[in-house]
Amino acid sequence: MPDFEHIEPLRDMPQTKRGHERCVALLLSASRLFLEKGYDAVSLDDIVNHAGGSKASIYKYFGNKEGLFTAICDYRREQFFKDISLPFTQAGQDLRTYLIDTLIRFYLHIIQPENAAFLRLILEQSQRNTELAIYIHEQGPKEIQQSLAHALQLAHDKQYIVCKNPVYSAHMYFGILRNLEWRVLLGLPLPQPAEEIDQETLKYIHYCVDVFLDGHQKV
Template sequence: MQDLAQLEPIARDLPQTKRGHERCVALLESAAELFLEHGYDAVSLDDIVNHAGGSKASIYKYFGNKEGLFKAICDYRRDQFFKDICMPFNPDLLDFRNYLIQTLINFQQHLNQPEKAAFMRLVLEQSQRNPEIARHIHEHGPKEIQMAIAKALETAHNKGLLICANPIFSAQFYFGILRNIEWKVLMGLPVEDSDQENINYISYCVDRFLDGHQKP
């Protein structure tokens, strides 16, 4: 479970006690469960409170309204994504090729989890309906993830491990390796390749990516 400081960018009014922290996280997790089961529009704040306990006053205090709560769920899950998938690159401890391969393998395994895939589809649906939610999710989701890899590419460039004149463009190119798998997941199609086939595919693409970032 996250500590109080880690909830600061997620909740409007940061809980000051362990009990308040637990209430905040319970609302996030209960709301996410209900949204996935019934859909965003079908779930009311009363439904969330009845499921999680507490009162609507807590939702208003911590998140402002239902839309704020949904944004907070996306932020909360993004933080878990970073923790589980997108680790900082330390050139003194990690081989850069292995780092790039493992990051994509972690991402692909994340996509293959049915609950994670369902949440991605929910996010996509709400983004199409609400431009403000779409902007928030893009700025605090895909863009942040791309910036994390761009930072790793910049570090590798400065260490002489590759040539990367535009780390942001290269980061976007890098995540394109999984675009086909990502679209299959979003459309509810099965990813039929075996784990080993996916590893072979990712390894091949990362090698081609690195080939393109060497001196001409």
């Protein structure tokens, strides 16, 4: 069973471009192998043979296999935020459009076959260790919800909506996609290719956002 007792960021941050590229190559290679073979079936030798370099780099930057897996989760989370969780700027930005676009980006992300497979891998590993589960939740879902809560607080301050508890509202907002997330995690067929969003899902998102905003208006 993996030991995730000491979950922390990179042990020794690379100081050179070459070192950074080496870290990314290890992360991508390990991620690909974990998805293809499963976490337990992949050894550090497998990763090094796939990515090049030596095990010394893994020990230096990640500590061990478990640290490498955690770093992969962090790397994917950073990519998620860069592509999906964009800030609400207020200036010339319509809140309804912002909320709809965020859900669309989120949906298009989770239906990518590789992203869906990695979510399943995270669930599998987190069920085997409470420390990892807590870390993933704190650095992933909770941070995403806080980002949306901040946007809702800004909208409340500008009197676009009435939102007395932005954190609760953020939980409600992301619940809009919960059923679709479960379909993806369970491997159920989707109506459209992974790079598209079908009209029924788009209609559903628009409807739910309108209901969400209606619930945040003055009575």
